[in-house]
Amino acid sequence: MNALLQFHHIGIACRNIERTRAFYLDMGYKASAVTDDPIQHVRVCFLDMEGAPRLELLEPMDEQSPVARTLDTVGVTPYHLCYEVDDMAMAITSLRRQRFLLVSGPVPACAIDGRHVAFLFKKDNGLIELVEAHH
């Protein structure tokens, strides 16, 4: 399993990327350009800093966005861990065997060069995103 999943980022739901980002920029993180993802109904910005895990800020574009529900119930919060996988189908099969439910995807993600992403959920572990290493 460890060989199958390479850590990629922590996803953080926020109401406003610019307001949330300011704190991380002060800490020394470097921000990517903000990208719209009309499939997931989110605006996306990646934050990187040497020695720290990559962060992904997600702001809902509208109330249809899954992120909007998270914000309504718990407010601004980390809400998914993303792992990079060489073989999306094999990784999904493996997580399903561990009783994760596939909640969305695989679909192309605009913010990461159209690479496919999928989201899986298990009550004991919460939400996990998979992103394919190559496409």
Ligand code: NI
């Ligand atoms: Ni993500």
